[in-house]
Amino acid sequence: MEKLFGPQEPLPKYMTKKNKSYHALGMIEDITERKNAEKELQNSKNFAENLIQTANVIVVGLNVEGEINILNKAAEEITGYTLNDLKGKNWFEVLVPKDKYPHVWEEFISLTQNGQIPKTYENPILTKTGEARYISWQNGILKEGNKVTGIISFGIDITERKEAEEEIKKLNEELEQRVIVRTSELSKSQEALLNLVEDLNEKSDELEKSWQSLETKNKELETFTYSVSHDLKAPLREIDGYSQILLKEYEKKLDAEGQRFLRTIRESALHMNQLINDLLEYSRLERQTLRPTAINAKDLVETLISQKKTDSNFHKFTIKANIPNIEFHSDKDGLTLSLRNLIENAYKFTQKSAHPEIEIGYLDNDSKHTIFVKDNGIGFDMKFHNRIFEIFQRLHRSEEYEGTGIGLAMVKKAIERLNGKVWAESEVGKGSIFYIEIPKIHPNDNYKL
Secondary structure: OHHHHOOOOOOOHHHEEOOEEOOOOOOOOOOHHHHHHHHHHHHHHHHHHHHHHHOOOEEEEEEOOOEEEEEOHHHHHHHOOOHHHHOOOEHHHHOOOOOOOHHHHHHHHHHHOOOOOOOEEEEEEEOOOOOEEEEEEEEEEEEEOOEEEEEEEEEEEOHHHHHHHHHHHHHHHHHHHHHHHHHHHHOOOHHHHHHHHHHHHHHHHHHHHHHHHHHHHHHHHHHHHHHHHHHHHHHHHHHHHHHHHHHHHOHHHOOHHHHHHHHHHHHHHHHHHHHHHHHHHHHHHHHOOOOEEEEEHHHHHHHHHHHHHHOOOHHHOEEEEEOOOOEEEEEHHHHHHHHHHHHHHHHHOOOOOOOOEEEEEEEEOOOEEEEEEEEOOOOOOHHHOOHHHOOOOOOOOOOOOOOOOOHHHHHHHHHHHOOOEEEEEEOOOOOEEEEEEEEOOOOOOOOOO
């Protein structure tokens, strides 16, 4: 041993035998990089937790039983409770009693047990003082692998908006009643007519003030939407960035399951980023000003098809475009968005067909333009016809077909703003046909919603 390691200090007698020494040999592994990676991940987690606590929106986290495990400062201010007050208590017993608001409990069950896609909804909560506050929620599902572990909800207090809406409704009802009463009095007296005009003017002023208040709330909601999108995108970028670094720099140090977990984290972050972008685009639709202009229908469709040529699977598709060389006079942004989403939809649900085909055609009549997008994809049961045009409603799991459940809802909203309509015909296993129909208008027509 001395030849290998040099002179050694003599060992105690109990560690020697017949003048032989026993020594220990140790192994040292440098785990600095792993510790640094763990520290970075912990920093990202701390950043996200700090963001939740300091956000200007209400943030609530529940497990699958409905027990509260997250309650940020904004939520504490609204409810009057602290996290310590509610930790482990059931949300549907304290703040939204299931016996009083059963539809909210049913939504929760659908989210956590039936795999329903999260959607936006509004409901009241009972504060510590017993006051009911109306909250607009956007829910997200929390998962570990494929297992749902709970939900996280982002909310904004819309009580004042609700009160303004109720006030407007009340004023309208009062106004209608006064019109009925005053109308009956017209036959009796000219004075009654003057009183009616006076009352109408007063109510008109009140309605104007109420609408101004509602407009202010809508602007606040718009500001909130952009704020939430910015606040949510920042930690998502962090998660995506660090996930890429881990996969690139530490891939060989992770086993297959660890690599799968990292890829799942990154895919979830990218999916949530796309969801935020789609929600913003959906909310912007209602506020965008319509700008009717001349649109060459054939050129528009050919441009949209050419944009798909960069897709690696494009060569597998047969795409036919039978659009005449005619001009529409409509809002180009709304029409383009609608056709792009229908083509993307046909492309997505047809790509698993043996010989995928998409046909884009035109139907004409005296007063309307109709464009259809036909495919030979998987199709759907017509009993779900209306559901597919609702936001966040999907007929297939995201693991089977990617998407956010917002595309067809945007098509419907965009076409309805053009005084048109959208519908579909389909049969399971035999493909689908989606139609959009818009009125023919002349450039000099007075184009109004």
